[in-house]
Amino acid sequence: MPKKILTYLFITQILFTGCIDGEEFDNSCNGNFEALWQLIDERYCFFAQAQEEFGLDWNAVHDKYKPMADTCRDELILFDILGDMLKELRDGHVNLTSMFGTSYYWDWHLQHPMNFSDSIQRNYLGTNFRQTNGIKYTTFPDSIGYAYVESFSNNFSINNLTLMLYNLRECKALILDIRNNGGGMITSAEKLASSFINEEIHYGYMQHKTGKGHNDFSAPEPLYLEPSEGARWLRPVVVLTNRSVYSAANHFVMIMRELPNVAIIGDSTGGGSALPLNSTLPNGWRVRLSACPTLDLKHQHTEFGIAPDIKVDITSEDWEKGRDTIIERAKTLIFDYYNKKEEQ
Numbered sequence: 001m002p003k004k005i006l007t008y009l010f011i012t013q014i015l016f017t018g019c020i021d022g023e024e025f026d027n028s029c030n031g032n033f034e035a036l037w038q039l040i041d042e043r044y045c046f047f048a049q050a051q052e053e054f055g056l057d058w059n060a061v062h063d064k065y066k067p068m069a070d071t072c073r074d075e076l077i078l079f080d081i082l083g084d085m086l087k088e089l090r091d092g093h094v095n096l097t098s099m100f101g102t103s104y105y106w107d108w109h110l111q112h113p114m115n116f117s118d119s120i121q122r123n124y125l126g127t128n129f130r131q132t133n134g135i136k137y138t139t140f141p142d143s144i145g146y147a148y149v150e151s152f153s154n155n156f157s158i159n160n161l162t163l164m165l166y167n168l169r170e171c172k173a174l175i176l177d178i179r180n181n182g183g184g185m186i187t188s189a190e191k192l193a194s195s196f197i198n199e200e201i202h203y204g205y206m207q208h209k210t211g212k213g214h215n216d217f218s219a220p221e222p223l224y225l226e227p228s229e230g231a232r233w234l235r236p237v238v239v240l241t242n243r244s245v246y247s248a249a250n251h252f253v254m255i256m257r258e259l260p261n262v263a264i265i266g267d268s269t270g271g272g273s274a275l276p277l278n279s280t281l282p283n284g285w286r287v288r289l290s291a292c293p294t295l296d297l298k299h300q301h302t303e304f305g306i307a308p309d310i311k312v313d314i315t316s317e318d319w320e321k322g323r324d325t326i327i328e329r330a331k332t333l334i335f336d337y338y339n340k341k342e343e344q
Contacts, residue, residue, distance in 0.1 A: 029069050032082070040089070044089065046293065092246060092247075115313055124140070133154045135148065143171050146177065152248040174238070175238050178240065179242040183246050207220055242326075243305070265329055271303045273295075275291065
């Protein structure tokens with residue numbers, strides 16, 4: 001069976017496995033608290049990284065929130081208690097959903113510069129841009145293509161991507177902007193990435209939990225990507241990133257940075273490098289958590305983000321003038337590349 005099919009069979013198994021063996025918990029405030037804490041304790045995949053990054057002690061988190069759960073008699077208050085406990089993980093992939101809404105951890109990007117503006121971007125896209133299944137694209141002066149991929153929630157077809165690349169065929173380089181792309185489907189991210197390679201590549205690894213211990217993982221399994229069956233772009237590409245690039249978009253950057261004709265510029269991505277597991281508490285509230293980590297070619301986790309090749313922020317001066325410092329830096333990078341090529 002092909003390697004890629006095996007990979008996605010495993011991913012499907014992870015995404016839809018929700019039952020947990022072990023102690024049964026009653027539908028009380030304390031029972032739901034203990035059920036959630038144990039679920040995270042046994043299935044969450046980034047305890048070692050969280051401990052190293054910001055000193056997380058999951059047992060101490062239990063002791064901090066248990067007295068609140070023991071004295072709680074109101075479901076709304078319980079939801080807030082459990083949501084606050086999950087935020088201790090500082091993981092945007094960990095959510096609690098109930099009739100009261102969904103609890104999220106947002107600080108993975110809110111404490112950083114935006115480095116993106118819809119209104120400034122309109123100065124670059126203009127009104128004559130083309131669009132294919134959510135990707136907006138146009139051609140800048142000096143034969144530079146620009147494409148904005150807002151999300152990977154759309155299931156791009158090979159025809160969608162081939163049409164875009166055909167319309168940009170006269171361009172000497174492509175600026176691929178994925179800023180504020182919060183993710184979506186890994187299959188869409190990989191389909192787009194496959195348009196920039198001409199042979200199969202090995203780009204990373206995947207692991208899964210093998211036991212209840214925090215460090216019980218399988219050996220890393222290699223991840224591969226095959227070239228698209230449609231049009232392929234092998235000219236220079238500059239990928240623009242900011243802290244709001246997350247999940248499947250982070251996965252896309254992990255692939256693209258391994259390609260020789262690609263540069264990543266902007267701010268670090270937001271991270272979110274694990275596939276999720278979904279489960280249910282005794283009271284029916286739904287839980288999603290990071291359960292299956294991916295690693296880059298150096299066996300490093302990218303959960304807390306991927307640094308760009310060139311760090312660039314939008315300056316306050318450019319912001320006031322309606323200029324995008326990151327796009328301008330990408331254009332300069334392309335000009336420099338071709339100037340050096342002509343000199344050689």
